Amino acid sequence: MLAIFKSKPLLEDAQAQQLIHLFGWAVEHFDVDFFLRHTRIVEPTAQDFPDQVNSVEQMAQTVFGRVRDYAGLQHWPIALLPPQQMPMQQTFPNFSLSGGLRGAQVSVSEQPALPIALSYNPNQINQPQDMVASLAGSLAMILIHQVGKLPPGGQEHLPVAADVLAVYMGFGVMLSNSAYHFRGGCGSCYNAYANRQAALSEAETIFVHALVCHFKPQYNGAKHLKPHLKGMYKKACKQLQGILKTSPDPVLLALEDRSRVALSG
Known part of the structure; x- marks a missing residue:
């Protein structure tokens, strides 16, 4: 009889399993060693983004540099260009890496004729979390x-997968905080061009962020979330506890073992 008072899980089972499968895909193909040993939960703080800037372009370049380095792509041939300098058409260049996929030890063994051109949204100057999340999503697409x-x-499913991969790379706080924007209020308060186009809902992004933080227990994954997301995060953690206790997923089981080793080392 008391079952009617039980709180509903954050996501339906099918939704949760789809996101867990996408997370497993990220683990299998996008350098799980870097994830376990070097991925940090990037936070909207002066510690993670200490740079002082004087212009939109300088802000974009410094934010890009931080996002690229936190993602472990510091040696990849990627150039951030102002929107007006972006080529009308771009072919993805061929290049080869040595020393792994992500991290400081990686080098480009075969340089492309031109780097991968990436740009930014100048309207996000006053919404830096959107800029971080947008750049992280673009880097995820490049990785894929x-x-x-x-x-x-x-x-x-590429847009959804890119969001999952961006959260896997440590940007779950920024993606969660920028997944939805209230459109009410005065007409001048809302700028659609500044907002990130999220492929995952708030609840879905929070769920993946909680899954990543499960393997990063040294971080408080809820600390820098918007106030209304903290309850969602708590529900996600509770739902994940039940799933992970009984999951037969070999990727998750192996990751649990490797995570314990990485944390003890």
């Missing part, structure tokens, strides 16, 4: 293209 492993569900 270079590795050449489509997510479960194929090409049509």
Whole structure:
């Protein structure tokens, strides 16, 4: 009888399992060693983004540099260009890496004729979390293209997979905080051009962020979330506890073992 008073899980079972499968895909193909040993939960703080800037372009370049380095892509041939300098058409360049996929030890063994051109949204000057999340999503797409492993569900699931991969790279706080924007209030208060186009809902992003933080227990994953997201995060953690206790997923089981070793080392 008391079952009617039990709180509902954050996500439906099918939704949760789809995101867990996408997380497993990220673990399998996007350098789990870097994830376990070097990925940090990037936070909107002066500690993680200490740079002082004087212009939109300088802000974009410094934020990009931080995001690229936290993602472990510091040696990849990627150039951030102002929107007006972006080529009308771009072919993804061919290049080869040595020393792994992500991290300071990686080098480009075969340089492309031109780097991968990436740009930014100048309207996000006053919404830096959106800028961080947007750049992280773009880097996730570049990673997917270079590795050449489509997510479960194929090409049509790429936007969702890129969001999951960006959270896997440590940017879950920023993606969660920028997944939804209230459109009410005065007409001048809302700028649609400044907002990130999220493929995951708030609840879905929070769920993946909680899953990443499960393997990063040294971080408080809820600390820098917007106030209304903290309850969602708590529900996600509770739902994940139940799933992970009984999950037969070999990727998750192996990651649990490797995570314990990495934390003890």
